[in-house]
Amino acid sequence: MSPKSNLILKISIIVAKSLNNVIGKDNQLIWRLSSDMKLFKGKTTGFPIIMGRKTYESMGKPLPNRISIVITRNKEYQLPEGHFVVHSLEEAIQLCISRKFDQVFIIGGAEIYQQALPLCDELLVTEINVELQGDAFFPEIDSEIWERISEVHFQKDEKNDYDFDFVTYKKIQS
Numbered sequence: 784m785s786p787k788s789n790l791i792l793k794i795s796i797i798v799a800k801s802l803n804n805v806i807g808k809d810n811q812l813i814w815r816l817s818s819d820m821k822l823f824k825g826k827t828t829g830f831p832i833i834m835g836r837k838t839y840e841s842m843g844k845p846l847p848n849r850i851s852i853v854i855t856r857n858k859e860y861q862l863p864e865g866h867f868v869v870h871s872l873e874e875a876i877q878l879c880i881s882r883k884f885d886q887v888f889i890i891g892g893a894e895i896y897q898q899a900l901p902l903c904d905e906l907l908v909t910e911i912n913v914e915l916q917g918d919a920f921f922p923e924i925d926s927e928i929w930e931r932i933s934e935v936h937f938q939k940d941e942k943n944d945y946d947f948d949f950v951t952y953k954k955i956q957s
């Protein structure tokens with residue numbers, strides 16, 4: 784890694800959402816999309832990931848080959864060695880900067896996406912081609928702020944419940 788690459792932290796959100804912005808229900812995902820799981824793994828492996836306490840608990844343990852940074856107000860909260868508990872999004876980002884990470888992925892859930900969206904450089908969004916009922920939502924993506932720069936289409940099949948597009952958005956520089 785070059786010294787220059789340590790100077791800037793790229794912050795990306797990665798999320799899967801339905802057409803009506805649902806991201807989950809009862810603290811779980813509500814679809815089975817094997818191709819999306821592979822994309823998520825491919826993008827995030829080797830990088831730190833920031834998440835809210837509820838998302839962490841929905842997974843139950845740290846994801847392999849990624850440093851987990853979990854945000855909670857609980858000062859007693861503990862994680863396995865090599866992972867980090869923080870008490871705000873700002874503290875999570877400061878941790879990444881102080882450790883000279885050059886890329887971090889924000890992986891949810893709804894509360895953390897809402898807070899992180901203004902701070903991000905890039906959105907990696909699995910746009911699932913269905914409207915669903917849920918209780919956790921991603922904020923509306925404002926086309927005045929975010930430019931859709933690429934997308935890849937995936938078809939429904941026996942391992943994927945719905946068609947979806949994997950879309951990359953970049954922040955429009957003002």
Ligand SMILES: NC(=O)c1ccc[n+]([C@@H]2O[C@H](COP(=O)([O-])OP(=O)(O)OC[C@H]3O[C@@H](n4cnc5c(N)ncnc54)[C@H](OP(=O)(O)O)[C@@H]3O)[C@@H](O)[C@H]2O)c1
Nearest residue numbers: 798799807810811835836837838855856891892893894895
């Ligand atoms: N589709 C997707 O891509 C995707 C990805 C991830 C999650 N999800 C879904 O999203 C849902 C969970 O989202 P959620 O909004 O309920 O929970 P969340 O964002 O995962 O976690 C919320 C928790 O984070 C902590 N927190 C939030 N803001 C904080 C702050 N400013 N300072 C300190 N702590 C803070 C609090 O923990 P404490 O209560 O411990 O203080 C809060 O209860 C689930 O349905 C999950 O399946 C979907």
